[in-house]
Amino acid sequence: MISVQHVKKSFGKVQAVKDISFMAHDGQITGILGPNGAGKTTTLRMIYTVLRPDAGSVTVDGFDAVRQSQEVRQRIGALTDSHGIYPRLTARENIRYFGRLHGLEGRALEERIEALTALLDMQDFIDRRAEGFSSGQRVKVCIARALAHNPQNVLLDEPTNGLDVMSTRSMREFIRRLREEGKCVLFSSHIMQEVTALCDQIVIIANGLVTASGTPDEIRQVTGKENLEDAFVAAIGSEEGLIK
């Protein structure tokens, strides 16, 4: 479970996050929707302990992201970008390397890699060198790497960015499977359809502030719009930066 309470973060004069609060629960998919520059990535980075909030607090399974960052990192798997895969290693070796960094080894690690290979449908390329992988294959390796330690909380920053239709579908399927496993899944997006299709809870942010949050029904009610995409546009106050 992730709790974000009144966090703020500035970079010089830019107030990236002005005041953001929300909860993301286990067994649910929570989506942060907002246009470019809304503060989504900055918020996720504070949860992942890469950035320290200027004010407010973040807790993950009850651990404080600033004072207990080690515990928090153990409980989170984060997909932030698809860079840094070692091209000379196979997909399996890349994942194994990260698993070892998290203290896994031997049979437990190999079984975990097998499970992730099945979960992410990577059988075809798990033993191929990563050099020349398609963007979808790279994203899968990065996710497997982030989840090697089987974290309870999963953060995905714009996970379908750059993926083709097939890969996008399998990514969505994968996110649903995480929910079935009882994980707390938090992902950011500026694609309205993606959020509509996947989320149990939606947090809409614009200009560093939460403008609406709740279940799809609650968001419809608060904004007075029947159609969820119209409700998003109403909550943000503009269509700019969103994708249908």
Ligand SMILES: Nc1ncnc2c1ncn2[C@@H]1O[C@H](COP(=O)(O)OP(=O)(O)OP(=O)(O)O)[C@@H](O)[C@H]1O
């Ligand atoms: N390290 C940084 N230094 C300076 N400004 C930053 C930094 N990180 C983010 N910002 C600024 O903070 C604001 C929020 O950025 P953030 O990346 O959180 O937005 P976002 O909602 O994730 O957008 P996108 O959808 O484009 O990724 C932007 O104006 C951005 O330029």
